[in-house]
Amino acid sequence: MDPVKLMKQEVGQAAAAKVTSGSIVGLGTGSTTAFAIQFIGERLASGQLTDIKGIPTSFQASVLAKQHGIPLTTLDEVDRIDIAIDGADEVDPQHNLIKGGGAAHTREKVVDSLADQFIVVVDNSKLVDVLGSTFPLPVEVLPMAVAPVTRALQALGGQPELRLGVRKDGPVITDQGNMILDVKFNAISDPAALEKTLNNIPGVLENGLFVGVADVVLVGEVQGDSATVRTL
Structure with missing residues (x-):
């Protein structure tokens, strides 16, 4: 095996x-x-x-x-x-x-x-030694809010990218009917603070930090x- x-x-x-x-x-x-x-x-x-x-x-x-x-x-x-x-x-x-x-x-x-x-x-x-080292941070976003949330994530120093489907046209849709922005941060030095900051952005349902x-x-x-x- x-x-x-x-x-x-x-x-x-x-x-x-x-x-x-x-x-x-x-x-x-x-x-x-x-x-x-x-x-x-x-x-x-x-x-x-x-x-x-x-x-x-x-x-x-x-x-x-x-x-x-x-x-x-x-x-x-x-x-x-x-x-x-x-x-x-x-x-x-x-x-x-x-x-x-x-x-x-x-x-x-x-x-x-x-x-x-x-x-x-x-x-x-x-x-990993520091979160964000190898994997982008997923952020679930209401479809209507993708553009403003993208700008807010960029203002925080992130590089967001809309997750696209594999072997389908268009974005990945979650079980809740929302979209995913995968956000690359150089390093996440304070996961607890970032988790709260991201979830306070209007249009964000939840992010992938589990602290x-x-x-x-x-x-x-x-x-x-x-x-x-x-x-x-």
Whole structure:
């Protein structure tokens, strides 16, 4: 098997192992989280887990959960989330994150922030010293406000670019019907301050900075033909 795929499986399995019976589980988006959803479903099918309900953060997560037999619920129907499992595009030494490569960061932030325990699953290429080093910051914007928000982001020193679809004409549209501006900053020295500043721009729904939300970061690494998982 491809060592990278094996590593993602190992990280996903390690995260799924932390889910206990009777839990409400936030189900994140992305390739590594997809393996966690798969393994949660396998644990349910085998009887290792019982009475699990998932809250998906995206259409993708909802489809995968149904495929693997995980019952779903909504925030209207529960008063807690016990554990959430999700990926990240960057992780700094303080466990602050950039998320949103899959354009699902708004729903992810709601679910992940409500969870009693938020577990991040990544490979070691996602570890950075300073956020913004390798990945642009996604900002979800109301379609009518793309132009003024673009100017506001430029005034903050960012270089925004409208995210375009792959194998389709036009922009990426989120599950909320909005657009994504990917903003390159030279470095994000104060993620908490920037998160608040961006969300105060009229027309911005949410940005991909997750500050002080992650509780556990599981990091997968490939060493030769084998994969290992460590806790950051």
